[in-house]
Amino acid sequence: MNKLKLSAIPDDKPVKITLELPAPVFRDLQAYAAILAKANGGTASPEPGKLIVPMIQRFMASDRAFSKTRRQENAPVQG
Structure with missing residues (x-):
């Protein structure tokens, strides 16, 4: 089978969760x-629930240990 230039397309459809x-x-x-x-x-206050996603994104982006570990886990295997 030929190797395609595209790999799997990520599913970027929003996921609804309840918490x-x-x-x-x-x-x-x-x-x-x-x-x-x-x-x-x-201006009008945003819906409190609308703050959760940007807060989580900012938190994860600023967590150096998370970023470092993620980069290491996604690094290509040398062989």
């Missing part, structure tokens, strides 16, 4: 949304 947050964490998300709205000129 329960402790009440204090949800209140903090609400407060964060309100502060963010004020910082952006007093």
